Amino acid sequence: MIIAIDGPAAAGKGTLAKRLAAALGLPYLDTGILYRATAKRVLEAGSDPADVSAALRAVQGLGEADLRRGDLRDAATSKAASQVASIAEVRQALLHFQRHFGGRNGAVLDGRDIGTIIFPHADVKLFVTASVEARAARRHKEFQDRGESVTLDDVIADVQARDEADRTRAAAPLMMAMDATLIDTTEMDADEAFAQALRLVQAKTR
Numbered sequence: 207m208i209i210a211i212d213g214p215a216a217a218g219k220g221t222l223a224k225r226l227a228a229a230l231g232l233p234y235l236d237t238g239i240l241y242r243a244t245a246k247r248v249l250e251a252g253s254d255p256a257d258v259s260a261a262l263r264a265v266q267g268l269g270e271a272d273l274r275r276g277d278l279r280d281a282a283t284s285k286a287a288s289q290v291a292s293i294a295e296v297r298q299a300l301l302h303f304q305r306h307f308g309g310r311n312g313a314v315l316d317g318r319d320i321g322t323i324i325f326p327h328a329d330v331k332l333f334v335t336a337s338v339e340a341r342a343a344r345r346h347k348e349f350q351d352r353g354e355s356v357t358l359d360d361v362i363a364d365v366q367a368r369d370e371a372d373r374t375r376a377a378a379p380l381m382m383a384m385d386a387t388l389i390d391t392t393e394m395d396a397d398e399a400f401a402q403a404l405r406l407v408q409a410k411t412r
């Protein structure tokens with residue numbers, strides 16, 4: 207079984223995908239990590255994340271250890287991840303890994319293009335979103351919990367900029383698949399989102 211979970215940044219996809227995977231006994235892949243790890247390699251090589259050949263070198267050298275790093279969520283890496291994610295050649299290089307991951311035993315994958323490009327025939331497709339304000343408030347709390355000081359206004363601006371970049375890029379832009387089910391988590395906590403998603407999965411796979 208393949209469960210595709212797409213949506214904008216900080217909508218609660220990751221939390222939901224992890225819980226679904228655990229409940230259903232499926233492997234879980236956070237595909238954003240692939241772009242973040244590629245971006246980190248570009249930055250550490252001293253290259254420009256918008257440079258196609260530098261990004262291609264980085265993605266071709268990607269290994270397991272790069273994906274396990276604990277420092278992929280800082281602001282510079284997030285920005286660079288969005289840049290490398292807009293490069294069609296980078297996306298192409300990561301396509302096989304994602305399909306192979308899901309193809310072995312099934313999986314829950316979260317990202318931006320799982321239900322549209324990576325697994326267009328996924329058994330279940332969810333599009334998880336929330337208002338910009340709700341998503342920014344959650345991200346802001348994460349920063350505070352990690353002891354990083356940023357203003358809510360800065361986080362709102364960052365979330366809006368990343369939404370815009372993800373939605374308007376030419377290569378695999380963020381969009382809801384025609385046959386996906388929308389889950390709006392603006393007024394929901396993680397338990398409610400999980401309960402709703404699990405009901406949908408059970409209804410679709412009965």
Ligand code: DC
Nearest residue numbers: 237238239241287288291317318319
């Ligand atoms: O979900 P995230 O914030 O970790 O994603 C990091 C960046 O990678 C973000 O700019 C969107 C991009 N991304 C993508 O283009 N396609 C995916 N399947 C996953 C992430």
